[in-house]
Amino acid sequence: MDSQRMLRNLVVTAMLMGLSLPAALAQAPHYGTNINEQRQRYLSAREALQLNRQQEYQALRAELDDYPLVQYIDYADLSRRLNRLPFDDVDTFLERYAGSYLAERLEREWLARLADERRWEDIVRYYNPDNTYTSLTCYAHRAWLELGDDSQLAAAGELWNVARSQPNECDPVFEAWMAAGYLTPDIAWQRFSKNIQAGNRSLARYISTLMPDREQQLAQLYLQIDQQPERLRNLDSLSARTPEVREIILHGVRRLARIDAPLAMLLLNQHHEHQNFDDEVMLELQRFIAMRLLVQGFDEETETLMRNTPGLATETLVSWLLRDALRDQDWPGLYRLLTYLPEEDRASERWQYWRARAIVMLNHDGAEAEAQGIYQSLAGNRSFYGYLAADRLGQPYDMTDIPVAASQAQRQALYDMPAIVRAHELYHIGDEINARNEWAHATARMSPEQIGASGRLALDWGWHRNTIQAMIQLQHWDDLELRFPLAYADHFNSAAAQLGLQPQFLSAITRQESAYMHDVRSPAGARGLMQLMPATAREVGRSLGLQISSDDLYTPDVNISLGSHYLASLMEEFDNNRILAAAAYNAGPNRVKQWLRRTEDNPVPIDVWIETIPFLETRGYVQNVLVYAVIYGHRSGNPVPFMTPQERTALL
Known part of the structure; x- marks a missing residue:
């Protein structure tokens, strides 16, 4: 028996035994007196259909018209029969369930089926430009x-002129389009350029064969510069002052900067003397070269360039130098470099905090008072730098909590949407x-008001991922109950007590890793609530005398147990x-050891070490986890410090 069927049977058994639902769930309009009977009938009908027991299926289906998920078995039944081209049944489904997720899905599948059969008139009849993908179009x-x-x-x-290959189904259309004279040299150049810049060189070469002689020669020059950007040294071959040649030069400079940034800057300036590039184009390219x-x-050359070129500095560019200065604990250099930041970035929490740190370390006249003023302004923020500042002042952490406005009536009104009722039942x-x-x-x-209510409704259901998603959609960051639900609290408390961890720390890691999606899988293959890689999970499992499969990681209690043991081993x-x-949980323990070796000869304070983590993702990860742990301490009624005394005084 597969895991999905086991889960289904457990749920149905519990409901048929009369176990009570949470009060908020029981208010759902489809929870009538016969909901358990309908649910069991639906699941039996679905199973009968899967096993091709048609007579049993039809008898059960006849009694399900009022059940919210009836369209799911109608869809399953119909999708199995699309090869027979059941026009009347498709029309009935699309009309009856118009606007639903499954109706839109069936509409696409039906059109693909008609396309396979070359039913041209029917394709035109059913084609919906608002519900399509490239092959169908x-x-x-x-x-x-x-x-x-x-x-x-x-x-x-519009289908042809893109930075990628299109499906083979488009070829007859493109041939007719070109035969009708719609392919102009300008359009061909546009697509050629898009694909060169996207790295699709084979496609770009093919497109060049569709060009007139002049454009073909320019395309060959473009391809040569793309492959060997050092050819930019030959100024005479790129002397024509045409849009195409300018584009070739600018592309070549970018390519060259990746391997030899000083030469790229030199050649850009030489070509600029003749081509007179637009100021904004020059500034953008100079910024790119500066990063390279x-x-x-x-580093010194970059700082000189920023000093001599007003407007060149960006936060991304300057922050690289600032973090180098921090790593070296070069406080005069840090203080000087902060002045290069654009005004808006200089006023950010991050760089205001480091300005205060530099002021204290340099011990200028009035330094302590000035730094205290900056810390005071930051300490009112519920953030990484706000909590760093609060610790320095010995003040409580900010816990601004502004619940999203969503009344019970607004939540209940969402059940007027059939999709919400179906989501609930599913x-x-x-x-x-x-x-x-x-x-x-x-x-x-x-609407925004409905999204806010949906977050509250999802909380009523215990669907934690959707409470968080609703706040992201609204960009409402101050509802702590919805953004930081107390999910799986019993699991975390049990694991923490067993392993000597903070349950708030476990919650923070899980919130950052998966936002409480127990069945999520990352592109890298990490699975479940605490996003464990299967190999790591198997290794932890072996140490506990367990045999773990990848699918086991989607089970919350298994995932939390293994993830907690792994985190305890890292601690x-x-x-x-x-x-x-x-940091090790995110980037791996070996990388963290490499970063620690980097500062062995010149250990740095903990805040400097975090700020100079080489990986942007890991830097943000660590900062979020520390803040989230404080928030979970507040929410659970068991406060935890932002940093322990041992962490705060560590030199790494």
């Missing part, structure tokens, strides 16, 4: 052509994938320092 264009209608042909240029100078170790029978699809389909069409490895353990 190309089939629609081909259908118009096959029916003698070329009024849409000019629009095919930093990557290649030319969630409760364990079909979270389709529940998420329905929820996303509904919330994409909601032991890094002397019970949560900062290092969190």
Whole structure:
């Protein structure tokens, strides 16, 4: 028996046994007196359909018209029969369930089926430009052509002129489009340029064969400069003052800067004397080269360039130098470099904090009072730098909490949306994938007030990921209950007590890793609540005498147990320092050890070490986890310090 069916049976058994639902859930309008009976009938009908027991399925289906998920078995039944081209049944489904997630899905699948059969008239009839993808759009264009209608042909240029290859289904349309004379030298150059810059060189070479002689020669020059940007030294070959040549030069300078930034800057200036590039173009390219100078170790040259070129400095550029100064604990250099930041960035929490630190370290006249004033202004923020400042002042942490406005009536009104009712029922029978699809389909069409109410409704259901997502959609950052739900608290408390960890720390790691999506899988293959890699999980499992499969990691209690044991091992490895353990959880313990070796000869304070973590993702990860742990301490009624005394005084 597969895990999904096991989950279904457990849910249904519990409900049939009369176990009570949370009061908020029981208010759902479809929880009538026969909901358990309907649910069981639906699940039995779905199973009968899967096993092709048609007579049993039809009998059960006849009694399900009022059940919220009836369209799911109608869809399953119909999708199995699309090869038979059941036009009447498709029309009935699309009309009955118009506007729903499944109706839109079936509409696309139906059109693809018609395309396979070359049913040109039917393709035109069913094609919906608001519910399509590239292959279907190309089939629609081909259908118009096959029916003698070329009024849409000019629009095919938008499909052709892109920075990638298009599906083979588009080829007949593109051939007709070109035969009709719509491919101009300018359009061909546009697509050629897009694909060169996207790194699609083979496609770019093919496009060049469609160009007239003049453009073909320029395309060959473009390809040569792309492959060997050092050819920019030959100024005579690039002397023509045309848009194409300017573009070739600018592209070549970018390519050259990646391998030899000083030469790129020199050649840019030489070509600029002849081409007279636009000021904004020059500034943008100089900024790009300056970053490459930093990557290649030319720090002094970059600072000189910023000093001599007003407007060149950006936060990204200057922050590289600032972090180098921090790593070297060069406080005079840090103080000087802060003046290069654009005014808006200089006023940010991050750089105001480091300005205060530099002022104290340099001990200027009135330094202590000035620094205290900056810390005071920061300490009122619920943030990493706000909490650093609060610690320096010995003040409580800011816990601004402004709940989103969402009344019970507004929450209840969401049940007027069939998609919300379907999402609710799918969630409760364990079909979270389709529940998420329905929820996303509904919330994409909601007003801000409805989105706020949806966050509260999801909290009522215990669907924590969607409470967080609603606040992201609204960009409402101050509702702590919705942004930081107390999910899986019993699991975290048990694991923490067993392993000597802070449960708030475990919650913070999980909130950062998965936002409480127990079935999520990252592009790298990490799974579940605490985003464990299967190999890591198996290793931890072996140490506990357990045999762990990848699918086990989607089970919350298994994932939390393994993730907590792994985090405990990192805490032991890094002397019970949560900062290092969190960095290792994100980037791997070997990388953290490399970063520690980098400062062995010149240990730095903990705030400097965090600020100079080489990986932007890990730097933000550690900062978030520390803040989230404080928030979870506040929310659970068991406060924790932003940093322990051992962490705060550590030199790394």
